[in-house]
Amino acid sequence: MNRDVRRSATRGLVASSTLGALIVAGSRNLDHFDAALVAYTFSILFATFGLTYRYSMWLSRPPTALYWRRGWQAFFRRGLLIRHAGQLLSRIGLDVLGNRFIVRRGQLRGLTHLLIMWGCIIAVAITFPLVFGWLHFSPVPGDLTRYEAVVFGFRAFRFPHDSTLAFFLFHGLVWASFLVIAGVMLAMRRRMREGGAAALQRFAEDFMPLVLLFAVSVTGLMLTASYTWMKGYGFTFISILHAVTVIGTFLWLPFGKFFHVFQRPAQLGVGFYKDVGRLEEKAHCRRCGHAFTSRMHVLDLIEVERKLGYRYEIAAGEVEHYQWICPPCRRASFVMAQGLLWRGHRGGSSLPCAEALLPMPTFANRGLGEGPLDSEDAENFHP
Amino acid sequence: MPVPETFEFFIDAGRCIGCQSCIQACAECDTHKGQSMIQLDYVDRARSTQTLPVVCMHCDSPTCAEVCPADAIKRTEDGVVQTARKPRCIACNNCVLACPFGVPKMNTRMNLMMKCDMCHDRTSVGLKPMCASVCPSQALAFGTREEMAKLRPRSKPVNTFQFGAQTIRTKVNVMVPADAQREFVDVTAAMHEPTIGHEVLDDVFGAEVRA
Amino acid sequence: MSDAHHSSAGEPAAATRAPGLELDMIREFGPFRAYASDVRIDSGVTPDKRVKTHCCFCGQQCGLELKVKDNTIIGIEPWYDFPFNRGMLCPKGVKRYLQQAHPDRLLHAYEKDASRASGFRKLGYEDAVRRVAEAIARIQREHGRDAFAVLSGASLTTEKAYLMGKFAHLCLGTANIDYNGRLCMVSAGAGNKKAFGVDRAANPWSDILGAEVVLVAGANVAECAPITTNYIWQAREHGAKIIVVDPRITPLARTCDLFLPVKPGRDTALFSGILQLMIENDWIDRAFIEAHTVGFDAVAAQVREWTPERTANVTGVAEKTIRQAAEWWGAAKTSFLLHARGIEHHSHGVQNVLSTINIVLASGRIGRPNCGYATITGQANGQGGREHGQKCDQLPGGRDLANPEHRAYVAEIWGMNADELPQPGVDAYEIMRKAERGEIRGLLSICFNPVVSLPDNNFVRAALEKLDFFVAIDFFMSETARYADVVLPGSLQEEDEGTVTQVEGRIVRIQKAVECPGEAREDWRIIQDIAKALGRERGFTFQNPGQIFDELRVASKGGVCDYSGVTYARIEQNFGVFWPCPSETPPGVPETSPQGTLRLFEPGSWNPVAKGTGPFYFPDGRARFNPTPYVGPAEDVDENYPIILTTGRVVSQFLSGNQTRRIGPLVDHYPEPRVEIHPQLALRLGISDGDWTLVESRRGNCTLRASVVKTIRPDTIFIPYHWGGRKSANQLTISAQDPISKIPEFKVCAVRVVKAPGQPEYAALLQPQQ
C-alpha cells in the first residue's frame, strides 16, 4: 500500500507542477496573470494534486487496475479499433454529453443533471483560461468598439464589444449560474420530497456538493448585480465571499461526490470490455452448463478476488472456483444448502435428476422489472 | 438513520410457497418503485414447486463492494450494504457475478446495478421491509431474536456461510434446525443437490393397481 | 376508455366472431393491463389519507391500508395490527390498488347497439335505470314474476348481499335469485348444516397454531388462501405434522409430512377408509361420540367395507400412506382439518365434506382450543354472502325460506305479508337452464361472471343469448356483461363501505377510500334506483350501508347467524367480531365477549337451536354423523376420454379474472392458462413443455400450452379457470351437480388430450389476459 501512496503522491505532484508550468508558460511568464486570482490558482493546483492522487489510488485497487487495463486493451483490440473509435464518439455524445442513461432513470433527474453539468462545463470553460492567464481580453488600441482576445499570449481574434459573442463571453458565467441554480433547485426538491432519496442521502455526500454549487453561483451572480446595478456596492466583500465558495469547492473536489466526474468515464471502458466479451468465448456455469458471461470476465474476476484476499477456490470436484457458478445457480446452491439441513425434519426428499448437469433455475416471474430488471439480467443469466 | 440493531432479518426458504408477494411488494418500495429487487427462482419447476427467495444477505465484508471498480457500493454503519450509488456505478457487472449469493440485478439501460437495500427507507424508521411484511409463509421474516425464538423453538438463526475455502458472515440470518451440528451453512457442498419435494409416482397407484 | 378506440368503423360486427374473440369490444372495454405510473410511482407524493380496510380478493380478508391521493389509490401499506394477517398479503392484495382508476373502468351506463363495432353505446344513467325497470315490469307482467331472475355474488358486502335478497324477494317478488357461492361454498355449507346445524368455520385460525396434526384436503392453501400458510407452518414449527390430500403437489404439499395424491373424485372413499382404520384401532373418542353425537353406528357399519386395500385401490393412494394418515390423525391429541373446493366441487361434494366431518367427530376434537375444523372460503365475502338471503332457499340470519316461522319473522321486518314471500327458487345453473328453455325471460346479474365461471359455458352463452332482457351491473365489461342489453356501472369494493365476514366467521369493516368515478354508483344505490323506477321503493330507501346493516341486524336476530349485537363501532374496536353475536342472551347465559363467539361448539355453550341442550345447533344439541356412501364422479374416464381434467386457481388471479386480469403485474405473474401434464403422460402423447395442446371433452375443446411437470398425478391434467373465451377451462367442464348443494363438478371430468396441430386462432389476436 505504501508504494501506492508514494506513487500516487508523486503523480499528484507531477500533475500539479505540470499545470503550474503550463500556467507560467501560457501566461507568458505571468505577464497576463491576474494577481488577484492567485488564490484561485493555488486552489486549483491543490485540487489537481488531490484529484490525481485519488485517481491514482483508485486505479491501484485490484478491480480498478484490472478494468483500466482491460478497458484499454478492449478498445485497442485489433480489427475493432475503428469501430470502437466510432462508438466512443457516439457514447461520449449520448451518454456523457447527453446523459442518456440518467434521463432513463427519470426525465426530471436527467434534466437536473444536464443543467448542473452544462452549467459547470460552461463556467469552467470560461474561468479556467482566464484564471490561468491563458486567455485575456484587451481593448484594441485605437478602436474603442472592439476587444481583442489573447490566447497563450498570441493575439487570436477581435470582436466588437456589442456583438453577440461578446455578450455571451462576458455574461457566460451568469448563464452558467442560472443553469446550475435551476439544476440545484431541482435536485434539492427531489431530495426533499422523495421518500426513497430521503432514506439514503447523507449530508456530506449529497447535500454538500449542492450547497457549494449553489453558493458559488449565487455569489457569482451577486458580483454581477453589484457592478451592473449597484455601482459596486459591497463588491469587495462579495468577491471575497465568492472566492471562498469557489476555493472551497475546488478543495472539496477530490473528496466528495464531485469525484464521480472523473470516475464516470470508466463507463466507456466497461462498454468496450463488455462488447469484446460478447464476441469472445463464453463462460459456462459448472452447475447448469449454461453460458453466462465471457470467459475472460470470469478469469479476471478470479484474479481480482484472489488479489483482494478472497478464497473462493473449491478443493474437491471439478468446479475449481466458485466464480464458475452462474448467479441463478448460486442462489440455488445457497437455498439448497439450507434446505438440506432440514432433511429428516420436514417432508419431501431430494428428487434426483438423471442428467449430468442440474437444470438452470428459472425466474419465477419473467416480467421486466418484476423478475429481470432489463435485457442484460434476462439474457445473461437466463437465456 | 441506521436500522435498529434489535431488528433482524430471518430467512427460511423451506417455507416459501412461491407466491411472489415479495416480488410485488418489493416494487412498492420507495427507493426503487416499480422495480423489484428480490430474486425468486424455481429450482427445477419440472420436478417440484420449490422456489428460492433471495434477498441481499448484507455481508460483513461484501464481495460485491470489493470487486466494484467504481467504489459504488457502500456498507453503512448499521451493516446494510446499500445499492450502487447512482453517480458512480458504471454497470460493469462485477458485483452481479461475484456476489456469492447471486443477489444484484443489472439495469443496463440505466447503466446501474440495483439490489436489495433491506428497504432502507422503511427499516431506518423502524418499519419492516416490504417483502418480509407481506410474505404469507414468513419464509422472509423480520423481527427480534426473542420473537423468533418464541415462534420457532425448533429453529435457530445462522449467519455464517462457506463457499469453498471462503467463509462469509452476513447481517441476515437463515433458519436451520436447532439441533444442527454445525454453526454454518456449507453452500458449495450443496452445489450439486437436486430440488426437494415429494414424488407423486411412488404413491400414485395403490399397491393393487401397481401389481 | 374513449371513443378513440372506435377507429375500426369498417370492420364486420363483433358478433360474427367466435366467443372471446369479440375484438372490437375488447378494444373498447379491455381487459387491458394497468401498471403503476405517474402519481403511483412518484415516491415524492404524500397520500392525502390512509384507509384501513381489507383486501377484496379472497375470503381471508387480510387487513391492509390503502394510500389515497386525489381520489386515486396510489398504493398499499401493510396493516401490521390487524391480527389475522399482521401485515401479510398475497400478490393480489399487494397489487389490488391497480384495479382502481383503471382505464377499463366503466364510467357510464351502456346499452347494446349492434350497429356499432364495439357492440354498445353510452346511455345516461337515469335512462338506463328506466329501461331496466320497464323491461322488468314488462317481463313480469307478461310472463309472471318468476320469469325475471337475479344472479348475485359473494364478493359483495354483506349489506349488499342482504339487499339483493330483499330486492328479489320483496321488490321483484321472484323466487329465482341465486348467487355465485353456488360455485363455491354450498357443498361445505350444506355439509356443515347437516352435521353441525350451522355453517361457519368452527374455530378461529389461531387454533391451527397449537394443533398436533393439520390435515389439508383439497385445498391449495399456498395459492388460494396464502395467508393460511403461515398458520400451518407456525404449527409445524411447534412440531405439528402436516398431511395434504391433493392430486397435485401444491407448494404446501411439497414439504408436508405426508402427501396423499388422491385420484380426483375419490375423497369420500379415502376418508371412509381412514375412519375405518380409526375405528379398527380404536383411535376414536367414544365418550365424545356417546355424549355429543348421533348416528355413529350407522356410519361405522357403512365404512366397514373400506378396508385399506380397497381404499387404496379406489383412491390411488398407497395403503401404507393411508394407514399412516389414519394413525397420525387418530392418535393426535389436538388437530385441525381444513378443506376447500378440491373436495367440494363434485357431484357428491356434500358427501365428501361429510366424510371429513365424520373423522373429525369420531376424533372428538372439536369445540376445544387447538381442536378444529373449517372449510376455507373462496370469495371475498364467501361467508357473509351465504348467510343473509341471496341464496335461492334462504332468508337473512341463515333462516330458511321454506320455514313458515322464519318467513313470518322476516316478512314482518320487511313489512309484507308472509304469503307474498316467494317460495324457494332454483340454483344458479338451473336459472341458466330455465333461461335456455325460455322459462326465465329476464335476468339481472351483479358480481357474477357466469360466462367464465360456470361449467360447460358454451351452454351458458346460449342461455344468455335467449333472454329477452339481460342487465348486468359491473365495474368492468366482464365477459358476461358483453351479453347484456344494458350495463350499469357499479362500484368497486374501495368505492363503498360495509362489512364482510371472512373465513373464520369474523365480521370486518370495509371502508370507503374513494368516490365512484363518472356516472358509476354504489351498487346498493343502483338497486334502490331500480326499485324506485319500478314504483316499488318501499323498503329501499336506505341512505347508507349503515342503515342496511342495522336492518340486517334485526333480520338476523334470533337466527343461527345472529348479527344483532354487532355494530360498526364494535367491529372497529375489536378488529372484527365473530358471529354469532346476539344483542342479548337468555337469562343465565353469559354475554357474548366483545369479539363475539370465536370458537363454536364449546362445551356448555348456548345456541338458539339447542337452547342449552348441547353445543351443536340441533334441538338435541348433538352433532350428526352422516353416512357417506361412495359415488364416483358423474363422468369417469373411458376409452374415448381417458384422462381426468381437474381445474383450480393460481395465486395471482381471482376467480373469473374480471379484476385481476386487468392488473398488469398480476398478469405478468402467470399470463395465460397452461395445461399441467405429468411427463409420463406427456411422453405418451408426444407433448413437450410449451407445446400447444388440444384438450377435448364431450362439451367443448380448448387449446393451451402445456406445462410438463411432475407435480401432478399422471392420470390427471390441470387447467386454471380464470380466463374467458377460447382460453376458458369451463368450456370443458361438466355441469353435473351435487343433488343437495347443487355445486357443479368442476374438479372432475373426462377429457382426451393431443398435441395441437398448430397455434389456436386467439394466439395471434389477443393479449394474454384477454
Ligand code: SF4
Ligand atoms: S412472499 Fe414469501 S412465500 Fe411468497 S414467494 Fe416470496 S418468499 Fe416465497
Ligand code: SF4
Ligand atoms: S449478499 Fe451479495 S450483494 Fe449482498 S452484500 Fe453480500 S455480496 Fe453484496
Ligand code: SF4
Ligand atoms: S387475496 Fe386473500 S390472501 Fe391474498 S391478500 Fe387478499 S385476502 Fe389476503
